[in-house]
Amino acid sequence: MPVVRVLRRVACWMLQSPACGCRAPVLPSRFLGTSPRQIPMDANFHSTSFSEADQQRVLITGGLGQLGVGLASFLRKRFGKDNVILSDIRKPPEHVFLSGPFIYSDILDYKNLREIVVNNRITWLFHYSALLSAVGEANVSLARAVNITGLHNVLDVAAEHGLRLFVPSTIGAFGPTSPRNPTPDLCIQRPRTIYGVSKVHAELMGEYYYYRYGLDFRCLRYPGIISADSQPGGGTTDYAVQIFHEAVKNGRFECNLKPDTRLPMMYIDDCLRATLEVMEAPAESLSMRTYNISAMSFTPEELAQEVLKHVPELQVTYNVDPVRQAIADSWPMNFDDSNARKDWGWKHDFDLPELVTTMLNFHGSESRVAQAN
Ligand SMILES: NC(=O)C1=CN([C@@H]2O[C@H](COP(=O)(O)OP(=O)(O)OC[C@H]3O[C@@H](n4cnc5c(N)ncnc54)[C@H](O)[C@@H]3O)[C@@H](O)[C@H]2O)C=CC1
Numbered sequence: 001m002p003v004v005r006v007l008r009r010v011a012c013w014m015l016q017s018p019a020c021g022c023r024a025p026v027l028p029s030r031f032l033g034t035s036p037r038q039i040p041m042d043a044n045f046h047s048t049s050f051s052e053a054d055q056q057r058v059l060i061t062g063g064l065g066q067l068g069v070g071l072a073s074f075l076r077k078r079f080g081k082d083n084v085i086l087s088d089i090r091k092p093p094e095h096v097f098l099s100g101p102f103i104y105s106d107i108l109d110y111k112n113l114r115e116i117v118v119n120n121r122i123t124w125l126f127h128y129s130a131l132l133s134a135v136g137e138a139n140v141s142l143a144r145a146v147n148i149t150g151l152h153n154v155l156d157v158a159a160e161h162g163l164r165l166f167v168p169s170t171i172g173a174f175g176p177t178s179p180r181n182p183t184p185d186l187c188i189q190r191p192r193t194i195y196g197v198s199k200v201h202a203e204l205m206g207e208y209y210y211y212r213y214g215l216d217f218r219c220l221r222y223p224g225i226i227s228a229d230s231q232p233g234g235g236t237t238d239y240a241v242q243i244f245h246e247a248v249k250n251g252r253f254e255c256n257l258k259p260d261t262r263l264p265m266m267y268i269d270d271c272l273r274a275t276l277e278v279m280e281a282p283a284e285s286l287s288m289r290t291y292n293i294s295a296m297s298f299t300p301e302e303l304a305q306e307v308l309k310h311v312p313e314l315q316v317t318y319n320v321d322p323v324r325q326a327i328a329d330s331w332p333m334n335f336d337d338s339n340a341r342k343d344w345g346w347k348h349d350f351d352l353p354e355l356v357t358t359m360l361n362f363h364g365s366e367s368r369v370a371q372a373n
């Protein structure tokens with residue numbers, strides 16, 4: 001009988017969320033040994049002076065990439081301009097610098113990160129810094145540093161200061177042995193890129209910190225994201241952004257993936273809304289800490305056909321990049337996001353036709369769209 005009781009307690013500790021109340025208290029030495037990050041035994045990660053009802057103070061790392069500027073502008077509408085700080089290691093363009101707070105932050109510099117969080121009384125952190133799939137393969141050691149060591153710094157700072165932490169994962173966290181059509185939330189994950197390996201690591205570390213230290217870690221696996229006003233940072237799905245720039249600029253597009261390569265994709269507005277929705281979801285509605293989200297799935301050929309409806313003179317050719325093609329061939333073709341839809345009501349707005357009209361309109365081709373209709 002005592003054995004059964006002990007086993008039950010252990011199972012409860014291993015399986016339940018920190019919120020369940022039946023969990024054993026956090027282990028005596030909560031943190032990481034000898035580093036300056038060592039935390040006193042009586043530290044309480046949730047003892048900041050901010051409550052849920054308080055105004056959030058937000059930090060975005062890696063904010064000058066394809067997604068960060070859009071995220072900042074989206075979150076500023078919700079929390080106020082001065083409460084959302086964009087950060088990166090690059091120099092911001094003037095319009096970004098003038099649009100709200102910007103700060104230098106290298107996620108590899110733990111003390112710098114901690115100073116920013118403390119001085120700005122940050123409560124929520126969106127961790128966007130990363131090297132994406134194609135550039136990651138071109139510079140594995142840098143990708144390992146930024147995507148893995150950088151993540152460790154972010155996790156520690158977030159846990160130490162009781163932050164709510166969002167880290168995006170990706171369709172790239174799956175590999176050739178995962179079910180690809182569709183790919184569920186929970187299945188075999190054996191990616192073969194440093195990017196994918198680092199994202200599986202992020203998913204697992206975030207969940208570990210949640211169960212072990214009560215860190216409020218939330219993660220979405222994004223599909224390829226398509227945005228009009230920002231350039232992609234070296235991924236495998238970049239072609240789906242570039243086709244719009246090229247279609248409008250010179251009426252020609254050379255695609256670096258084969259015409260029948262099917263990948264899950266999403267318009268940036270859906271992606272940013274999903275990100276805020278999962279961050280604002282009540283903890284009790286989240287049955288998992290990492291969710292797939294999905295909107296549409298198409299091949300280069302299907303995307304080109306849809307663009308051609310509006311830009312009939314567009315010429316599309318194919319010159320396959322073997323690195324990107326091998327990556328794409330190992331990724332999901334369709335993403336199963338039924339858990340996100342069930343748990344916190346995720347619903348996308350943009351399918352392929354809306355995506356194409358929105359992108360072309362943004363690129364100033366309203367007249368072409370009008371002509372074609
Ligand atoms: N764009 C997409 O289609 C998808 C993006 N994601 C994830 O969303 C996040 C944002 O993606 P993007 O904006 O597209 O990436 P991006 O590659 O365009 O931007 C990443 C940013 O990280 C910054 N960075 C690099 N090293 C840094 C360091 N040491 N310290 C601080 N910042 C550093 C870069 O300067 C860059 O501005 C990434 O984590 C990515 O993995 C996930 C799936 C799809």
Ligand SMILES: CC(=O)[C@H](N)C(=O)O
Nearest residue numbers: 132133170235236237
């Ligand atoms: C899907 C992603 O994570 C990114 N756009 C990439 O292609 O690397």
